[in-house]
Amino acid sequence: MNVRQATRRSFLTDAVAGSGLLLAACTRSAVPKAAGSEAAAPGAPADLTLRIGPVLADIAKGHSISTLGYNGTVPGPMIRFREGVPVTVDLFNDTDTPEFVHWHGQIIPAAVDGAAEEKSLAVPAQGHIRYQLTPEPAGARFVHTHVMSMSDTNRGTYTGQFAFVYIEPKNNAGQFDQEVFLATHEFEPFFGAEEMSEDVDPETARKTKEFQKKQEKPNGWEIGYQRFTINGKSLGYGEPIRVKEGQRVLFHILNASATENIQLALPGHRFQIVALDGNPVPQPQFVEVLELGTAERVSAIVEMKNPGVWILGTPMDDDRKNGMGIVVEYANRTGAPRWVKPQKIPWDYTLFGQSRAVPQPDETIPLVFGKINGGPGGFNRWTINGASFDEKAEPRSLQRGKRYRLVFDNQTDDAHPIHLHRNSFELTNVNGKPTAGVLKDVVLVKGFWKVAVDVTPAMDGLTLFHCHQQLHMDYGFKLLFNVV
């Protein structure tokens, strides 16, 4: 089953049927265990088993991709946990290199978070580890590899190693008739020259120091892709999302790209945004076009009141032709799927926020993002406060329970999806617009923007901060905090 859709009533059985190779693991994870129950005994099956290994992914007519994935599928199995209910996880690695399995958006100990910088447990090459974690907080999360790729696009998030994780809330799950999980991903990457970001005004760009730098030293390699997919299938190849007139469909959309920030629209329909990065927003609002930086999630209700056959896809014509879309088909409707170009309305996080004042932080930490063009191998190097990541440097200490304001000052013309591990942060200012109440774990900081977020570290231990664009992260765009 390509389209992960489930009715509210039957999600447990559908989750199992829809996940192919998940088998017993998912059945067990769907059954809540008593909180505080012991980890599965040695030899007993885990609640969830992920096996990292080669996958031949059938993404388009007559076109298969050889990649790495979880449990033999791309995306990996649909994983459902219950908020606060501990689970035992088995991780097997059938490849010849150690792997890190990162539970993105969860507030869990560094040992199981899945990042080398945090000294998490690695999954050894041809090896196995088992551990327990307590899923928190509720909402749309995901799991993905966290290794460095550098110039090797057969490693890291360029591969198919990603899967949706949905953490069932303890209480109200919302009003909807059908729930659909969609994950976008690009394949067949290639290195190429720079494309000017659409978001940056050329006049503004010309006045910047960065523009002058480029006159001296040209920009380094950028990544492009030949194939685009949603749930591992190019537009028109997989099963459509089947809906009925009058249904309220809850979409959970994940940008599982290594490097691309994307937009998506469903002509003739509007998205009511109810959660960002899995966290309910204070002001649900209607939008026509979604924007997701790498690793961002959007949860949105769509009222199905425009019968027909439609394309839910990217407004970028070339990318849509190369597969970035999925068909939405009403019952008893046939014909070629329709696409209508949406109006260009900029995505604005503050639409979903509150206009109240936020508490003053205990400390403000300025973080200036910079780029050094075309370094070794022709790759740009990335800096935070003038320095690329140095694994030998002492991590910067933060105190648990203190409120910190991180002020991002993007002095590059690139958009950076900025991610903080093991925490959620509150947006407090987005490029000059104050806001409150929007909790996220990734924020897309566009070229020359300033964004402020407040974070009160929830848990002790090493906490990685980085740009989620794999190429940026690999070439220096990282910083390590230590919460004490």
Ligand SMILES: [Cu+2]
């Ligand atoms: Cu970046």
